[in-house]
Amino acid sequence: MTSVERTAYPRFKRHFTSKELTEIYTPTRSEIAFSYSNTKGKSNIFNLLLALKAFQRLGYFPKFSDLPNPIVNHIRSCLKFPDEIVAGYDNYKTIYRHRTAIREYLQVTPFNQLGLHLAAKSIHESAQVMDNPADLMNVAIAELIKQRYELPGFNTLNRLVRRVRHLVNQKLFQSLQERLSNDYQQRLLNLLDNHPVEYRSLYNNLKQLPKRPTRNHLNDLIVHLVWLDSLGDIKPLLVDITITKIQHFAAEARVLDASEIKEFNLPKRITLLLCLIYSAQVTARDNLVEMFLKKIKSIHNNAKRELELIQQKYQETVDKVVGVFIDVLQIFIAKPAENEVVQQVEKVLIPEGGAEQLLTECEKMNAYKGNNYLPLLWQFFKSHRSTFFRLIGQLQFESTTSEQSVIEALNLIKENQNKRGEFLKVSINLDFASPQWRKLILIQHEKETKVVRRHLEICVFSYLMTELRSGDICVIGSESYADYREQLLKESEYLPLIDQYCTDLGFANNPTDFIAQLQSLLTETATAVDAGYPDNRQLVIDDSGEPVLKKYPRRDLSPSVAILLEAVETRFPERNLIDMLRNVDYWTNFTRHFGPMSGSDPKIERATERYLLTSFTYGCNLGPTQAAKHMRGMVTAKELSFVNRRHVAVDKLNAALVDIINRYNVLKLPGIWGDGTTAAADGTKYELYEENLLSEYHIRYGGYGGIAYHHVSDTYVALFSHFIACGTWEAVYIIEGLLKNRSDIQPDTIHADTQGQSTPVFALSYMLGIKLMPRIRNWKDINFYRPDKNTVYQHIDSLFSGAIDWDKIQSHWQDILQVVLSIKTGKVSSAVLLRKLGNYSRKNRLYQAFQELGRVIRTIFLLQYISDLRLRQQITAATNIVESYNGFSKWFFFGGSSIIANNDPVEQEKIIKYNDLIANAVVFHNVVDLTDILRDLQKAGFLITREDVAALSPYMTNHIKRFGDYLIDMETVPNILDDSEALVLT
Structure with missing residues (x-):
């Protein structure tokens, strides 16, 4: 059974504002005329209008006893009928006649x-x-x-x-x-039985989480994938089930234990197991590739650090090597017998480590001379060699382009992995490798060119990493590293959409005119900026061509704002955090989205109370054990954990956040801060334990952790958040957060920090109709591009260093639209595409086209940025809001030493969403309180201007109690939200 609150089935609200009553339930003249023409008597006219307005709102006829009194009273007052006229019929025939008339009037067919x-x-x-x-x-x-x-x-x-x-x-x-043999079915069912040695079912192994990227954990993950693959190729079996349902069944199975799975009938039990196995196989491949990429990156980083140490110790090494070879030269000058020479040379070399050790030191010296760390990779690679070969033996790689050189090289080293000689007698195409690599791999030995085995292996694995990141190589059976081309719309699907899409965004619907539009836009913008340079007091280009943007003076709070802020803060009522969460749920009913994964109604007692306590527990990072100790027996730690695991998922939290955002958007006060058309994106680090794949050390943030990447509206409310690894390129998620935002606030302009200035991000955002306007600190180091090589500007010419290759954009115009329309229709994630487009690829022409288009859009933005002071101020103000939100949301993340203690990536994402839920609820409640305070101040004669209110922020915490006992009183209800009495601001 599904509760009505969790569906879109129309129903009356619990409370109404006067504005809602006026706009929705006031009868029009034609409706009143309809009532008078179809019945007689005030009572019948009144009842007919009540039924009509209720039906218009609900789409069905409710019982008259269910009609809210505010609606009844409002319609009665509109008709100017006395209070003696009450709602309700005495004659069933009249009810039938009135309902028939209403259906005919509204042209609605009765349900049949x-x-x-x-x-x-x-x-x-x-x-x-x-x-x-x-x-x-x-x-x-x-x-x-x-x-x-x-x-x-x-x-x-x-x-x-x-x-x-x-x-x-x-x-x-x-x-x-029916597709499965009895033996295979029994094999699946055996997973649910306890293992005789481990005393636990193998079913639990299907939920195994990846650990931090070490060699041993990489080996463990390979073994895990081998076991998963031994359960069979599941994908062909699930061919009749859509990927959405597979994910749903897998998620349902993941939160259940083996004993609960056994309670289902056999067909459903088999299906849940297969979906979970398939999901585990895909996830294991994704995790394996991710761990491999991190290990290769770590090996390169170690070699770079080793090179730095060598450079520091270079002089010491030179003295040692030179000293050794002085002795060798002295022996050779004496010209003893040939065999004696060898013996004496060996006597000199052995005390210093022998020939091999000295050769290694010489390679280090050569690396220093060329600032080349590649020869140093082997010492860090060799301990991982066997593991990497097991990995490529377990995964199936394919090239997504016509060039197969890396795949061919990968197959070659697989065939020769058991060789131990220094050289390989093979022929190989090294066109994919850089000159530095080729110089190391191909050497002249005994008058012939030979391939150095060690360097070749490291080179191939390194380029495998690069091509996996760029999408030039995919992994069969993966999701994150699958062939993105298979996810794109087919030609027959996207071609019919182009004309309408281009019309909606104001683009030309053919490549020639599209290029002409861009050329015109770039030319006009550059010309205008060049002409306006003499009047631009902030931009200075010196004689050497170096541009400088002067800092604009910081705006301090005006005296009137300071006085208003002090008056507001002293009047804010003290609030318990958990009470604020309860009140916001009362106003928005966001907990209606929580419930069992099956979609049925919750069978737990006091469900709403449990959901609020769970949201508070995880949103504040208290953990169920610690939270339960402060709840005086209202709930146990086990019950809190159960609700989080069984009744709350990421999509449910997103839906709950949308409810809060939409109701917040109706309030008047946020409209003074912004109109919802702009948002800003920024990340903030959360501490994690090291024993998981997401956790990563990052120099910029310091320590191990993950990044909560928030999209925050100009009205101060958080729209969407991702939880990503520290090493992730944050720009990947700039667009994705806007596309996944399902609230009524839909920004078309997004601000970000310096990471948001990548050309592919500019290109994709432009094609999606999103204005990307990041704050760029190092803008002077970014290339500006001319419309053509022959264009010269009088004042700003020194800014430009190249020209746009328009042919590259024009030839791939249709491919670009295929990608954009695939993202727009939800066939592929923008984050997946940007993660591939954000990595340089000399093979992928689509990458090159996006890069060239991005150069156009970024140049236009940079020209606007340096010439428009108000634009720079707007960008700074927007990014300041999201940075303030980062600190505000973390203020509520006070439990558990502010460390996310769960190693499950899904649970980590949920904790960030819980925290957003708490933060947005407080923002909502603060706005409600602030509105009441401002009204009271006005009534007391306090002069309040719109400019002063615009300088306030809902990120206030001084009045909030975080600590103590966490008790919730569900009987106490807050005041009804009535925003009809608007603030009159001068």
């Missing part, structure tokens, strides 16, 4: 067998791709409304959804089971 069939068909089609009962019901409701049908009762729809969903799923489960 045809409507039932229509609803069942839409549920059946949707059940192929989704599984949550609330989502399926929403589909049925949307279809009935679209076809102008009266909605049936909620229980009718609920039963229909349950029945159709059950039939669809059982058919899927049954057909899947």
